[in-house]
Amino acid sequence: MGIFDKEPVMFEEDGEEDRGEEASESESGSEEEEDVKLTEPSKNSIYNRDSLLDKLGDISWPENAGWIHRLSINVNQEQEVDVNDDLTREAAFVMQALEGTKEAFEKLKSMKINCFRPPDYYAEMVKTDSHMEKVKGKLLSEKRKIEEAEERRKARESKKLSKEIQAQKQKERAKQKKEEIESVKKWRKQRQQSGFAVGEKDADMNLPFEDGKTFERSNKKRPGVAPGDRSGGKAKRGVGNPNKQKKREFRNSKFGSGGRKGLKKQNTAETTDDIRSFNGGKVTGNKKRKR
Amino acid sequence: MGKKRKQIEAEVVEPEEIPERPKRTLLGWKDKSQVPDEETDSKVFRNKEKVLITCSRRINYRYRHLMLNMVSILPHCKKDNKVESKATKGATMNELVELRSCSSCLFFECRKHKDLYLWMAKCPNGPSVKFLVNAVYTMEELKLTGNHLKGSRPILTFSNNFDKDAHWKLLKEMIIQIFGTPKEHRKSKPYHDHVFVFSIVDDHIWFRNYQCFLGDAVFSLGTFNELAREVWEERQWGTMVSGFIVSHVVSLTRTECEISDKGPREDREKMTLIEVGPRFCLNPIKIFGGSFGGPTLYENPFFVSPNQIRALEKRKKAGKFAKKVKAKTRRKMHELSNPLEPDEFADMWKE
Numbered sequence: 012m013g014i015f016d017k018e019p020v021m022f023e024e025d026g027e028e029d030r031g032e033e034a035s036e037s038e039s040g041s042e043e044e045e046d047v048k049l050t051e052p053s054k055n056s057i058y059n060r061d062s063l064l065d066k067l068g069d070i071s072w073p074e075n076a077g078w079i080h081r082l083s084i085n086v087n088q089e090q091e092v093d094v095n096d097d098l099t100r101e102a103a104f105v106m107q108a109l110e111g112t113k114e115a116f117e118k119l120k121s122m123k124i125n126c127f128r129p130p131d132y133y134a135e136m137v138k139t140d141s142h143m144e145k146v147k148g149k150l151l152s153e154k155r156k157i158e159e160a161e162e163r164r165k166a167r168e169s170k171k172l173s174k175e176i177q178a179q180k181q182k183e184r185a186k187q188k189k190e191e192i193e194s195v196k197k198w199r200k201q202r203q204q205s206g207f208a209v210g211e212k213d214a215d216m217n218l219p220f221e222d223g224k225t226f227e228r229s230n231k232k233r234p235g236v237a238p239g240d241r242s243g244g245k246a247k248r249g250v251g252n253p254n255k256q257k258k259r260e261f262r263n264s265k266f267g268s269g270g271r272k273g274l275k276k277q278n279t280a281e282t283t284d285d286i287r288s289f290n291g292g293k294v295t296g297n298k299k300r301k302r
Numbered sequence: 303m304g305k306k307r308k309q310i311e312a313e314v315v316e317p318e319e320i321p322e323r324p325k326r327t328l329l330g331w332k333d334k335s336q337v338p339d340e341e342t343d344s345k346v347f348r349n350k351e352k353v354l355i356t357c358s359r360r361i362n363y364r365y366r367h368l369m370l371n372m373v374s375i376l377p378h379c380k381k382d383n384k385v386e387s388k389a390t391k392g393a394t395m396n397e398l399v400e401l402r403s404c405s406s407c408l409f410f411e412c413r414k415h416k417d418l419y420l421w422m423a424k425c426p427n428g429p430s431v432k433f434l435v436n437a438v439y440t441m442e443e444l445k446l447t448g449n450h451l452k453g454s455r456p457i458l459t460f461s462n463n464f465d466k467d468a469h470w471k472l473l474k475e476m477i478i479q480i481f482g483t484p485k486e487h488r489k490s491k492p493y494h495d496h497v498f499v500f501s502i503v504d505d506h507i508w509f510r511n512y513q514c515f516l517g518d519a520v521f522s523l524g525t526f527n528e529l530a531r532e533v534w535e536e537r538q539w540g541t542m543v544s545g546f547i548v549s550h551v552v553s554l555t556r557t558e559c560e561i562s563d564k565g566p567r568e569d570r571e572k573m574t575l576i577e578v579g580p581r582f583c584l585n586p587i588k589i590f591g592g593s594f595g596g597p598t599l600y601e602n603p604f605f606v607s608p609n610q611i612r613a614l615e616k617r618k619k620a621g622k623f624a625k626k627v628k629a630k631t632r633r634k635m636h637e638l639s640n641p642l643e644p645d646e647f648a649d650m651w652k653e
Contacts, residue, residue, distance in 0.1 A: 111459030
């Protein structure tokens with residue numbers, strides 16, 4: 012019975028995907044199996060034991076009919092089986108079949124009767140080949156489903172695992188860095204203590220990372236660049252004709268790529284007051300405008 | 303003319319010397335020494351069981367398939383046309399069985415396209431049993447993966463509670479006679495590769511059919527069964543909530559055991575069972591003395607007919623509405639009989 016004891020545990024592992032489908036298939040069965048029973052036996056039911064036994068005597072075969080004619084085996088059913096527990100019930104049936112066949116085959120063997128068909132004995136089976144082909148297809152598809160589910164599960168797990176590994180690596184790196192800095196500090200202290208002069212060289216040793224916040228970037232996103240500048244600070248350092256260059260740079264920083272444009276292109280109070288662009292009656296400007 | 307007469311005389315003389323000519327049989331001359339053997343043989347029991355299998359008209363497809371499965375399982379059966387199920391079906395059935403020269407009968411009677419009753423009768427002089435058939439699965443279910451020779455004689459296993467009571471004993475004897483294939487039946491095959499299980503659980507007879515083979519027995523579906531086992535091992539067939547699949551799991555578990563045997567070759571071989579189907583569950587209703595009739599010998603005291611069950615359910619559902627109406631009227635009466643006191647603060651905010 013060892014095999015059966017394990018099973019309920021094993022079922023829980025996998026197959027949540029299939030649950031819906033299985034349930035729908037089983038409906039027809041469970042529906043039929045429901046069975047109402049009177050709680051107590053009805054009083055006026057007939058039970059004619061003597062005539063039952065009489066009939067049994069009538070129909071039963073003569074004494075000399077050997078076991079080989081009936082091929083029946085009685086099997087002890089050890090414990091009461093709960094009908095509604097499908098697993099144990101079926102297990103009980105299988106055990107009964109198993110013990111019965113064992114006993115029967117022993118008997119047949121003692122009678123020197125060959126009970127297994129030879130491997131080259133082909134004959135009609137109860138299920139046709141086409142039907143068995145279907146069964147096989149079903150099993151194969153079942154197998155494929157299992158494999159796919161397995162793969163999916165593996166992928167999920169590996170993903171999880173890789174994330175963990177990444178996190179660990181980063182942690183390790185940070186730790187290493189910290190350790191290195193510590194060691195440098197230590198070394199410096201040692202050097203100071205061991206009596207090196209706090210002199211010209213020590214100024215060089217004032218490394219940027221010594222104040223603790225070592226490689227932090229400044230809070231500004233683009234250090235050294237004006238907030239409205241689209242050129243990323245390149246506009247400032249220009250060469251060539253200074254006047255033209257300036258204008259170009261300004262325009263680039265105003266209209267060039269990157270950053271938000273919206274606020275830059277709108278007029279403000281200052282730009283409306285600015286009348287530099289008006290040059291007394293000369294018609295220039297927008298050529299697209301119709302006269 | 304004279305010549306001929308002479309010849310006749312000569313013949314008359316001769317027979318005293320010539321030994322009697324042995325009887326001729328299909329296989330050759332019958333030897334005198336064998337004759338006494340044959341006589342003892344005739345005394346030896348010979349099972350000549352023939353089972354008529356038929357069903358009523360308007361049978362369900364599922365139940366019809368079950369019947370056809372039974373036909374394929376029992377090589378010693380004769381299948382007949384559908385029978386109109388009338389009040390006088392007992393007489394017609396008896397006639398039919400006699401006409402087909404059968405000694406027993408399995409009659410599948412379907413009522414209301416829902417309920418299947420199985421008559422199991424020994425003809426012509428009884429007894430007969432009426433069962434209600436539950437939990438039917440046919441051989442066509444793809445979950446039942448076994449297969450066995452058509453016509454090989456089954457091994458019948460009974461749980462020991464068949465010997466508990468007189469009616470179970472009688473049923474057991476009937477089942478042995480009807481479901482056991484007669485030895486040396488012309489359609490039977492000389493090997494044993496499947497086993498029937500009859501087990502009484504909860505006062506029902508449960509039927510199962512398993513294919514059995516030794517682990518290394520080569521057979522035509524060898525690879526296929528390997529596959530089945532592989533699938534089984536890889537997956538354990540998932541969490542199967544429903545009964546059917548769970549039990550299928552069990553049927554697929556390579557229930558292995560060792561056959562302790564002195565045979566040098568087949569020593570310690572593994573036995574494997576795979577379910578073939580069909581499966582059903584018989585609930586005995588009545589046992590009659592005659593075939594399809596006669597005095598009632600046994601009546602199941604716990605039996606409730608499916609019609610009654612359905613009626614009960616319906617009544618329950620009908621009761622639901624009646625209860626609602628009743629509750630409503632009761633509430634109304636209650637409200638009328640003790641009215642609420644007028645609220646003194648009712649128009650406090652109206653001013």
